[in-house]
Amino acid sequence: MKKLIIIFSSIAFFLIIFFVFLYFTSTSFLLRNTSLSKTEKENLTEHFNKKEISYLLEEDCTSLILKIDQNKEFEKQNLEKYCTYYKQNKEVTEEVIYLVKHNLTNLPYDENMKAFIEDEHAKPENLKRYLEFKKQDAGTTEEIVTLVNHNYDAFSNKNDTMRRLHLEPYFLLNNIDRYQTYLNNHPETSTSMVVSLVNVGMDGTPYTNIQKANLEDGNLILVNKFHKLRENDVPTLSAVTDQYSTQTISLTKEAKSALTRMIDAANKENLSLKAKVGYYNYATQSYTYQDTVRLHGEAYADQHEPRPGHNEHQTGLAIDFVNSKNNDVNRLKDSEEGKWLMENAHFYGFILRYPEGKEAITGFAYNPYHYRYVGIEEATIMKKENLTLEEYLAFYKSK
Numbered sequence: 001m002k003k004l005i006i007i008f009s010s011i012a013f014f015l016i017i018f019f020v021f022l023y024f025t026s027t028s029f030l031l032r033n034t035s036l037s038k039t040e041k042e043n044l045t046e047h048f049n050k051k052e053i054s055y056l057l058e059e060d061c062t063s064l065i066l067k068i069d070q071n072k073e074f075e076k077q078n079l080e081k082y083c084t085y086y087k088q089n090k091e092v093t094e095e096v097i098y099l100v101k102h103n104l105t106n107l108p109y110d111e112n113m114k115a116f117i118e119d120e121h122a123k124p125e126n127l128k129r130y131l132e133f134k135k136q137d138a139g140t141t142e143e144i145v146t147l148v149n150h151n152y153d154a155f156s157n158k159n160d161t162m163r164r165l166h167l168e169p170y171f172l173l174n175n176i177d178r179y180q181t182y183l184n185n186h187p188e189t190s191t192s193m194v195v196s197l198v199n200v201g202m203d204g205t206p207y208t209n210i211q212k213a214n215l216e217d218g219n220l221i222l223v224n225k226f227h228k229l230r231e232n233d234v235p236t237l238s239a240v241t242d243q244y245s246t247q248t249i250s251l252t253k254e255a256k257s258a259l260t261r262m263i264d265a266a267n268k269e270n271l272s273l274k275a276k277v278g279y280y281n282y283a284t285q286s287y288t289y290q291d292t293v294r295l296h297g298e299a300y301a302d303q304h305e306p307r308p309g310h311n312e313h314q315t316g317l318a319i320d321f322v323n324s325k326n327n328d329v330n331r332l333k334d335s336e337e338g339k340w341l342m343e344n345a346h347f348y349g350f351i352l353r354y355p356e357g358k359e360a361i362t363g364f365a366y367n368p369y370h371y372r373y374v375g376i377e378e379a380t381i382m383k384k385e386n387l388t389l390e391e392y393l394a395f396y397k398s399k
């Protein structure tokens, strides 16, 4: 009997010691004297183990971690890096995730850095340069980001004009020398126009340095005064029924199906929109061009009629539209049909190919009835950003 009592009391003694040990080493014991709220404590115990919590407490880092651990970029394996940076830069919050992720924790934290990190165009690899350039340039955060992204901080001939040039959204570093040359020769031209003109090659002379246009480029094929189709370049064509066109025309299959969808939509709004002209061949354009030269002279012809091989109607992707009640392209502009097209064509993948105000860029007079199929996604970007096909390709397809 005595023996049993001894055994039981020993077991009880060890159990008590064990539970006391468990209590003193538990996370709740670790957190008992902190100023954290109940929810914060729960949050910590839910996401971190004892070792991690004791590290956070030791480093005085819990308040930072509680602010950032719900961020989807938060990575538990970087706990020490977050805390080390926080120790030196008490003001930092969410940005520490970005800094650790991009190995930028050697940079001291301040309000400028916060602003740069938040800028949607900022690149982590340029962060140090933004901060350094900010000391020399009074520009806004957005300007500094653009200028550095465009390498202006490393540019040797800094002046107001060059600064404005580098701030242009469609600035391409590869073209810098040509922008400069163009500006020197045409100091009255706005920097935005200089960027556009040079990007599309209009700092050169039209109908010189002509390159071959390729039908294989599909919906984004470029045919203009610098890009030429050969006489035997003929796309695969599909005939358009007279429900959609005032005369027999043909287009590529994709352009045709976009056309029918668009005209169906216009019909639902009681509009009499139809196509009048689609594909035509090299020989036809040759005749049309020569005829225009004969009637109006070469200078006029070159503003209004492409030379043979330079007319995008030869791609099967271009359409001239009319109000089918009068069938006159020249009366489209002020009609309800013309206005509807201006507003809606991009939803079906069409762009107004020779817009008003862009004559120097396209090389052709404003043409309110000539549209070009490029695809919905591309047409939407061009419409939204007010870009011609030339500008779009130069900026978005040259990188």
Ligand code: ZN
Binding pocket: 277, 313, 318, 319, 320, 369, 370, 371
């Ligand atoms: Zn046309």
